[in-house]
Amino acid sequence: MMKDEYLRTIGYRIIKKVSLLLKKYVNLNNIDNVVGKGYGGDYSFKIDTLIEEYIINQLKEFGLKLLIVSEENGLLKTSSDIEYIVLIDPLDGSINYVSKIPVVSTSIVFYSVDKPYLNSALAGVVSNVFLNEIYSFNSSNVFINENKISSIERKIRGLVSIYTEDPSIVLKIKSFNKNYLKTDVKIRTLGSSSIESIYAALNRIDLFLHNTSKLRNIDIAGGVALANLLKTPCIDLRGEEIKHRVDDIVNIESIVIGIYANELTEKSCKYSINTTTQYFNTSFSY
Template sequence: MTPDLLQLSYSVADLCRQAGAFIREQVTSFDPSKIESKGLHDMVSYVDKESEKMLVAGLQKLLPEAGFVTEEGTVANSDPSVEYRWIIDPLDGTTNFIHGLPCFAVSVALARGNEPVLGVVYEVSRDECFRGAQGHGAFLNDQPIRVSSAARMDDTLIATGLPFYKFTHLDAYLGILTEYMQHSRGLRRWGSAATDLAYVACGRFDSYFEFNINSYDVAAGILLVREAGGRVTQWLEAGDPVFNREVLATNGHVHNEMQAVMRQHWQPGFQW
């Protein structure tokens, strides 16, 4: 059965707000002693896990036949041959949350195959809910949004994510970063990929790029950018940016210019 994506997006947004309310309640009572480490500089807390359980329970009721791709593994990840999968990051920006920095989000996408067809990013601190469904546009708190109109990279504000645990190809990345610094209005490292993409969708950022990134960080935001009129690809090509661990999202106008810089430093086939 093909779901009604527009109506479904409203219900998913409600679930994300509920999870966000739980996260917001935990800000003042969070116990740092309960932080766990998943790897070098990669942390998780009971807040992440409980938020994910809440989301999974609600999403299973909305679309029982769908599978899951989840960050914290509170439900078994499904076979990729399942037609629809929920892709969930229950707390994107965990490091910000743990350190008391006000940028973290709930991110939920529905993908058909590898293509996101619905996306919700709820930025908790500002109570901003970004919602989109394929063919129906993108919205911020139910108001339509569009990407920016900047036509040159020199006129853009660029978002990125800095490597924090895996430093493969760091020299190539720094080469790209250097040129972007010299040919833009500035770069920002917000600490939440989902929020970065939502901000591209509403025109606050003109572009966002990151490598060694996970599907649950970016799937919902990719849908938002596309529905807001932007373009999202891998760094050097137009392949799948959801599961291939590299994302370039722009307003569309500066996409080719940004890729031209990348081609000077990045090599096709770089492995993670």
């Protein structure tokens, strides 16, 4: 078995177990207790720490030489001679989970220590827990519930996910759809960037856009990998490739994944940065 497929198999076994645990624990008392701040800076619920500890212990059982990058505990080495980096997001959509909103994911993504970049994943697994879908990949193939995806339907659906603190971005995207794509657009935010980025990669939604600078590499590792394998555009608002490092948690200033991400950034979304101020150009050309 090739190394990438072996890693995918390991990830699949672990994430499948984790998905069952998350379904089991959802109605337990005290899972919404805040137990402190995690390494990534967010407040951690008891369920976050429980699931992360479980994933880390499961990974250790396989004897891999890992640098584990996790949301709660930070950096953990299982060996002094590291072969792989693994990004763990034990529960993306924690607030959804403790609020009993069924849009949450759990994920593991592997990288070679020689290529520690977000666009160079070897293998990974993301579970859309309450939809009962598991998205996984090795270096050349994408699977949904172990069914290989050979192609995806490409069409405009009029549905986008946007996370921004700049209201003008929403107006610009609506204008882009109306004037360039000749269609209306509906905006949805589900509370799980992992799931939404994957939906964009699979063209279930047209676009996932996030530019609050609060998104981390662990949040969208699976979505970036799937987008690259499925040839779905995945860039930042400058039109540049997403290739952040993965040997620590890093923030992503902006990301756009989706069927018309390239056209969108070319025509309306290129912006300048002046310290903390970000903005779109006001001019359009069609």
